[in-house]
Amino acid sequence: MTTLFTDVYMSPRLLAPGGTPADLTTHEQRYGPLGYGDPAALLRTLAESGLTGRGGAGFPAYRKFVAVTDSARRTERAPIVVANGAESEPASRKDRTLLRLSPHLVLDGLQLAAEAVGAAEAYLAVEEGASYLESALAQRRDPVRVQVVRLPARFLSGQASALVQYLSGGPARPAHPVPPVRERGVRRAPTLVQNVETLAHLALVARYGADWFRSAGTPGEPGSTLCTLHVPGREVRVVEAPFGMPVGRLLPLEGASAALVGGYHGTWIPAAEAAQVPLASSYLGAGVLAALPADRCGLTETARVLRYLALQSAGQCGPCLNGLPRMAAAFQTLAVPGPQGTARTDISRWAGLVEGRGACHHPDGTIRLVRSALTTFTTELDAHAHGHCTATDRTPVLPVPTEEI
Amino acid sequence: MDQHIDIDWTSCQGHGLCAELLPEHITLDEWGYPLVDGRPVPPRTRKRARRAAADCPVLALKLREG
Numbered sequence: 001m002t003t004l005f006t007d008v009y010m011s012p013r014l015l016a017p018g019g020t021p022a023d024l025t026t027h028e029q030r031y032g033p034l035g036y037g038d039p040a041a042l043l044r045t046l047a048e049s050g051l052t053g054r055g056g057a058g059f060p061a062y063r064k065f066v067a068v069t070d071s072a073r074r075t076e077r078a079p080i081v082v083a084n085g086a087e088s089e090p091a092s093r094k095d096r097t098l099l100r101l102s103p104h105l106v107l108d109g110l111q112l113a114a115e116a117v118g119a120a121e122a123y124l125a126v127e128e129g130a131s132y133l134e135s136a137l138a139q140r141r142d143p144v145r146v147q148v149v150r151l152p153a154r155f156l157s158g159q160a161s162a163l164v165q166y167l168s169g170g171p172a173r174p175a176h177p178v179p180p181v182r183e184r185g186v187r188r189a190p191t192l193v194q195n196v197e198t199l200a201h202l203a204l205v206a207r208y209g210a211d212w213f214r215s216a217g218t219p220g221e222p223g224s225t226l227c228t229l230h231v232p233g234r235e236v237r238v239v240e241a242p243f244g245m246p247v248g249r250l251l252p253l254e255g256a257s258a259a260l261v262g263g264y265h266g267t268w269i270p271a272a273e274a275a276q277v278p279l280a281s282s283y284l285g286a287g288v289l290a291a292l293p294a295d296r297c298g299l300t301e302t303a304r305v306l307r308y309l310a311l312q313s314a315g316q317c318g319p320c321l322n323g324l325p326r327m328a329a330a331f332q333t334l335a336v337p338g339p340q341g342t343a344r345t346d347i348s349r350w351a352g353l354v355e356g357r358g359a360c361h362h363p364d365g366t367i368r369l370v371r372s373a374l375t376t377f378t379t380e381l382d383a384h385a386h387g388h389c390t391a392t393d394r395t396p397v398l399p400v401p402t403e404e405i
Numbered sequence: 406m407d408q409h410i411d412i413d414w415t416s417c418q419g420h421g422l423c424a425e426l427l428p429e430h431i432t433l434d435e436w437g438y439p440l441v442d443g444r445p446v447p448p449r450t451r452k453r454a455r456r457a458a459a460d461c462p463v464l465a466l467k468l469r470e471g
Contacts, residue, residue, distance in 0.1 A: 174415070175415060176413040176415050178413075178467075178469070316415040317414035317417070318414065318417055318418070318419050318436060318437075318438035319414070319434065319436070322438075353435070353440075357412075357414060357438070358414050359414050359415045
């Protein structure tokens with residue numbers, strides 16, 4: 001169960017208040033009607049808003065929209081728009097929470113995106129809740145038809161090129177990024193893939209304008225973002241917070257030794273430092289924040305996540321296929337107190353070998369986690385080398401779907 | 406315009422012919438997969454680079470402009 005404390009950090013923009021799903025009537029009462037008919041003005045407003053993708057990469061939405069429109073003009077093919085609600089990251093709950101509470105905000109955004117790029121077809125891709133979303137769709141009278149697609153629950157299913165392959169009738173596996181999906185995506189048409197939260201923000205930008213959007217966040221990174229908070233002993237929470245807010249104001253770090261910022265492709269940061277770090281898309285990923293209590297072992301946590309990440313490799317790219325399982329095995333050696341042999345140097349070398357050598361960012365994200373663990377947990381590494389672990393509680397903190405392993 | 410070596414990692418199976426044909430740009434890692442130096446291919450090497458692209462058994466190596 002996920003709880004919501006949406007009003008703690010800012011008045012909520014995206015999530016329906018009270019944790020009650022908003023049907024179409026409630027949605028329209030709350031946000032007002034949506035205007036269509038001027039794609040050029042919508043694109044201008046989107047550019048002024050500075051909205052960036054909320055799926056993890058933080059790429060400016062406007063630039064992606066323009067790239068897709070340009071490709072469509074060049075290839076004379078109508079583009080396709082995909083709302084990405086895959087949320088394959090096991091620790092993230094923000095997209096499914098948004099889709100459950102405010103489905104119509106996402107569907108509004110999807111229609112606007114289709115209008116802005118001139119698409120006649122749209123998809124909403126999710127791992128769960130497809131029938132709920134289909135009934136939400138049935139309440140609406142949208143200009144562009146939307147098809148809800150159920151994705152296989154794999155870590156890489158939500159990767160844009162994997163999504164595009166799947167929607168084209170292939171496997172949900174990442175593809176070589178040349179040409180990019182914005183040029184050749186679903187059934188070779190120029191394709192705009194946007195995270196569902198990005199589309200929900202777009203629905204509000206279209207209604208209230210760029211200045212309103214920029215009234216939260218920082219000038220460099222305007223707006224707010226949904227985060228999933230993991231604090232051991234408490235329920236997992238999804239909150240909306242403005243960019244620039246220190247992580248410590250969102251995530252209680254008393255009694256914590258470190259925080260994982262940005263999920264399983266993210267960064268371990270020592271608690272004292274993490275408390276001061278402002279929310280920024282460069283390392284926030286898809287918004288997962290987790291506190292590691294001082295009585296737990298960060299190496300054990302990392303080893304468990306790494307094993308999962310290695311098994312979730314699509315197994316297509318040699319460096320990832322070879323490097324990730326070896327790193328995971330060596331990290332398991334480090335997680336157990338006792339002789340470490342060459343594990344540390346091996347991991348560093350393999351990290352260098354997988355970096356940038358894959359079709360998707362799975363190897364790069366994985367080594368970000370590995371490297372930050374080796375830096376943040378140095379003291380614990382040395383303790384393990386001397387045969388003891390400082391942790392007293394072995395209960396896992398980070399969720400890993402065991403049935404997949 | 407400069408030419409760069411581009412590997413389609415989803416296709417590459419580590420046959421290693423590219424490293425034999427273009428040793429000044431490509432070596433093999435400990436698992437047999439190409440490590441590309443990232444430098445542009447100079448005009449005097451382009452013929453061999455084209456051959457490396459054509460001879461790759463799975464056509465995973467491409468020459469990319471820019």
